[in-house]
Amino acid sequence: MVLASSKSTLPLSDTPQLTYDHSPSNISTLCNEVLKDHAIKHSSDPAECFLKSSTKHSPAGEHHTPTTVFYPTTTAEVSSIAKACHERNIAITSFGGGTSLGGALTATRGGVCIDFRNMDRILGVHDEDMDVVVQPNVGWVELNEWLEGKGLFFPPDPAPGAKIGGMISMGCSGTNAYRYGTMKDWVISLTLVLADGTVLKTRNRPRKSSAGYDLTSLIVGSEGTLALVTEAVLKVATLPVNLHVGLACFAELQTAVNVVGKVLKSGLQLEAIELADKPSIHAINQSGLGEEPLLEHPTLFLKFAGGQEIVRAQTQFVEELCKQHSAQSVEVSADKGRINVIWGARKCLGNALVAMKKSESDLFLHTDAAVPVSRMAKLVEESIRIVEGSGSGKRRGWFCANVGHVGDGNVHTAIICPKEDKDAAEQLLSQVQRLALELEGTITGEHGVGLKLRDLLVKEVGQEGVDMMRRIKIALDPKGILNPDKVVRLSANI
Amino acid sequence: MVLASSKSTLPLSDTPQLTYDHSPSNISTLCNEVLKDHAIKHSSDPAECFLKSSTKHSPAGEHHTPTTVFYPTTTAEVSSIAKACHERNIAITSFGGGTSLGGALTATRGGVCIDFRNMDRILGVHDEDMDVVVQPNVGWVELNEWLEGKGLFFPPDPAPGAKIGGMISMGCSGTNAYRYGTMKDWVISLTLVLADGTVLKTRNRPRKSSAGYDLTSLIVGSEGTLALVTEAVLKVATLPVNLHVGLACFAELQTAVNVVGKVLKSGLQLEAIELADKPSIHAINQSGLGEEPLLEHPTLFLKFAGGQEIVRAQTQFVEELCKQHSAQSVEVSADKGRINVIWGARKCLGNALVAMKKSESDLFLHTDAAVPVSRMAKLVEESIRIVEGSGSGKRRGWFCANVGHVGDGNVHTAIICPKEDKDAAEQLLSQVQRLALELEGTITGEHGVGLKLRDLLVKEVGQEGVDMMRRIKIALDPKGILNPDKVVRLSANI
Structure with missing residues (x-):
């Protein structure tokens, strides 16, 4: 494919047809070529392949699946696979924790999958610089367990099970985003494998840089369509001290929302403010995933941390505010067991909702x-x-x-x-x-566009915005082999 | 120009020669075309044009200058100019506050300049959402004067005189970056005019979004080479309360640096920590730009703000630490006059150094x-x-x-x-x-690459990183008309 026009954008109508060769013989030749230089674990078992285009929340169902999965262990191996796929016109999807929503893992065109499960090492930590160097398949939960002993933590907290590579791809966030920002705020630099196998590092380890285009931020949230991430330098934060957790129930959801509005206007910086409506609390109770049953009312989950005076001022303000708004109950606790009950309930919510399937x-x-x-x-x-x-x-x-x-x-x-x-x-x-x-908002705050939201994305950033994204996609991946059809359409009928 | 290769990067050797037509007749026809639909102020006075490729700190000298300057007032006018320049192969540089360093304003190929001075309005503020909508030629100093009455402020603080548009282009920062991050952390969305005149808005106003590629971050720091910014939605912060400023002098520079190291390790979050060596303080005194003479020693300038207990803890810690390190003098003050003397000295430092020219x-x-x-x-x-x-x-x-x-x-x-x-x-x-x-750092923390650092940029992100940037540049601006030759080379001899 060539970008023959002098335009700054690439409308779908100008996008030449992408051609892939996913014939068994081509895939088989690919495997031979890749395995000639590297002993990379791989599998062509259909059941195993099927799982790579599936997620816990979005089973692949009728969707396409890859026909071979590679399990590389190094950047050089990933580069070899990409280079060979690029030469042979074979699409690549990638797989980490498998927690994504919205179809980002679906192998729309078939092809091969790169599963990063054997690249799961924490390569180093720089305590004084507050950064950590990791491979893509480190989980954020495991990273935080490892960091805890050092008094550090990594704030982005999507679904448990998510891996750093996927979190970078999806530009994820979670309950800590209100206080700490989203994934892109925590990535310092990335080692990338581009579509043609080119390897590069987006920058060194300084906290700030004006050294050319911000390639790091371009890749965060690009859903595996622009590059494969094989290593990341991440910022880490000081572990919050003096943690308190709050739980407040209200008769009406709207009252809980009004309380949040007043907390936000107060200028007090809590650690987290989460809302769950009555059916959500019912789901937690029903699922048995929480440690104790909760009152089934619209509920706020709150987190406070910091100096004693700060936390005292925050909790007093919030408790008073909840009472003024006729809360059914308000509880603030610093007890470790109670924190686990309350915040554990919040963290299991996603799975509790899924468990409501009849x-x-x-x-x-x-x-x-x-x-x-x-x-x-x-x-x-x-x-x-x-x-x-x-x-x-x-x-x-x-x-x-x-x-x-x-x-x-x-x-x-x-x-x-x-x-x-x-x-x-x-x-x-x-x-x-x-x-x-x-309401001047976005269709996706943290889950990404995937396949589902591509047409609505046009309503958000305009046809011009989508066409600018497509221009970038095809410039960096002219054959459209990296996770094709995600974020922006590459053809009208897929 | 076409991107005929299937590579993910664009090496300089594969970059076809860019052709511009900056003949007087072509520029004259451009003016007629643009002015047919819009009454845009403009000038072809050579003295006026010369100033547009010049900066306070980097006079244009032998460098090329544009031959016409446009002073548009709307996004539509900017789009018209870009569209006509794109059709006629005319290069565009842009001009805001003229404070940039490193040659970002130099019209290497001649062409026209867009000066944003007539797009200097604050279009709106959303107090509850903590954001403000501005045109590109609003200055950060003026924005902060305007925000002060609302108890808000905009943290990035480069040279006084810098305008928001230029600050976005350069991905700037300043003394507040240690506490508040750099420009890219404060931009929510941008209205862009692309090289071919296409207009788009990168996103709405939500604080977080995973809606496709992060076009906003791609443009911040791209030095006017990928798009012209005609409007920005910026985050604002709550004005720090209980401001204290500190001044500490040491016999040896290394001692001051050691003190900083210990402050950083302490986990205390000051508002700013700035270092100036003995000659710098001499320059302030010599220039007469400071309000009062300072002791000519290696000096730390410190800023503290927040709750009374927090500030007290911070100032006590820092004062004690400075004394332990045999500081010649330590002063912390909350007095408005004294704050102006101390911080005023820090802010005039750039100009004081320039004033040391003989x-x-x-x-x-x-x-x-x-x-x-x-x-x-x-x-x-x-x-x-x-x-x-x-x-x-x-x-x-x-x-x-x-x-x-x-x-x-x-x-x-x-x-x-x-x-x-x-x-x-x-x-x-x-x-x-x-x-x-x-030392795993960057050649440019806040000033940008411009013309000067292009070859060193290769040492920082590798040839592959630069070639990936060039690929993006030529994808979005195939004729290379937007601020050509900055950040990455487009030809070997310019």
Whole structure:
């Protein structure tokens, strides 16, 4: 493919057709070529391949799968695979923790998969510089267990099970984003393998740099479509001291949202502010994933840390505020056991919602809207009106819930429904996503575009924005071999 | 130009020759075309044009200048100019505050300049969301004056006189970066005009987003080579309360550096930590730009803010530490007048150094190295050894000084010398830059690459990194009309 035009963007209509050769003979030749120089573990077992385009939350279902999986151990091996795939027009998807949502792992064109499971080492830590050097398959949970003894921690906290490589790809965040920012704020430099096998490091280890284009930030959130990440230098933070956790229940969801609005306006910087509606709490109780049952009310989960005076001022303010808003109950605790109960309940929420499926084939559908915090109350209020007002949920027996990283305006509206209700449910969630855009927000605060949100992305950044992204994609990956069809369409019918 | 290869990078040897038509007749036709639809102020006065490729610190000298300057007032006007230039193969440089260093404003190929001086309005503020919408020629000093009444402020603080558009282009920072991060941490979204006149907005106003490639971060620091910025949504912070400023002098520079190391290790988060060596303080006194003379010793400038207990703990710790290190004097003050004296001295330092020129033709040369903070002491120590150890300075009567945003590992080593000593001085500064790379740092922490550092950039991100940047440049600007030759070379001889 050539970029023959002098335009700054690449409209889909100008995008030449991509051609792949995924014939068994071509893949077989690829394997021989790659394995000639490197003894890379690999497998062509269909069951194993199927799992690589599947995730815990989004089974591959009818989607395409790769036909060979490689398990490299070094950057050089990844480069060899990419180089050979580039020469032979073979698509590459990559796999880490398998927790992504939205279809980022789907091998739309088949091809091969690079599973990073054998690149899971922490390569070094620089305590004084507050950074750590890791391979892509280090999990954030495991990294934090390792850092804890050093009094350090790595803030981005998506689904447990997520790996650093996937977290970089998806530009993820979690409950700590309100206080600490998202993944891109914690990546100093990346070692990349480009589509043609070129290896480069985006920068050294200084905390700040103006040395040319910010290649690091371009790759964070690019969903594996621009480069494969084989090593990362990450910032780490000082482990919060004097941790307190709070739990506040309200009769009405809107009251909880109003309390959040006042906390945000107060200028007090808590560690986390999370919202769960009544059905979400019911799901936690029902699933048995929490350590103790919680009162089934709209609930705020709060985290405080820092100097004693700061925490005291924050907890007093919040407790008083909750009481003024007729909270059903307010609890703040520094007890380790109680923290595990309360925050453990919050952390299991994603899995608890999935557990509300009545049948294995039920679907777990959800939004990921994020809006300016001043619009957050409106987003929650209207999202509920859209989903409940339709009456579809009640009529069809859906399970609907709202969970929010409300401190940064990010709310997930979830529907669990039989697979035959997919269109009806998606139509409602699409209304919620459009609402987020009207409120000057985004369709995806932390989950990424994947396959699902590509057309809505046009509503968010305009056709010009998407066409600029496509121009970058095809400039860096002219054959479209890296995770094709994600983020931006490369052809009209896939 | 076409990107005919299937590579992921664009080596200089594969870059086809760019052709521009800067003939008077083509420029004249351009003006007629642009002015047909828009009444845009413009000038072809050579003296006026000359100023647009000049900066306070880096006069254009022998460099090329544009032959026409446009003063547009809207995004649509900027788009019209870009579109017409794109059609007619005319290069565009842009101009804001004119404070940049390193040649980013030099019109290497001639062409036209877009001066943003008539796009200097603050378009709106969202108090609750802590963001502000501005045109590119709003100055950070003026923005902060305007925000002060609302209890807000915008942290990035490069040279006074810098405008938001230029600050975005250069990915700048300043004394607040240690505490608040750099420009890229404060930009939420940008309205862009691409090389072919395409207009787009990189995103809405949510605080976080995973909606596709991070076009915002790609543009921040791209030095006007990828797009023209016509509007920006910026984050703002709460104005620090309980501001205290500190001044500590030491007999030896190395002692001051050691104190900084201990402050950084303490985990205390000050607002700013700045270092100036003895010659720097002499320059402040000599220039008369400070309000009162300071003791001529290696000096730390410190800033503290926050709750009373926090500030008390911080100032006590720092005062004690300075005394333990035999400080000649330590002063901490919350008095407004005294804050202006102390911090005013720090802020005038750039101009005070320039004022050490003995003749108008003298050169002000300097590095912008930034290293991991654990390497900062080594960087300062070795930089002095390189510059002083050579003996050139003493022999030739140069003025040499070291100034550092030491809290984030960024140190400027400056030499003021007669222009005939250019090569000798640059050779020493180049050694300092290479030292920064050996210390896992960067050749430019905040000033950008411009023309000067292009070849050293190869040492930092490798030929592959530079070639990836060039690939992006030519993908988005195939004719190379936007600020050509900056950041990456587009031809071997310019």
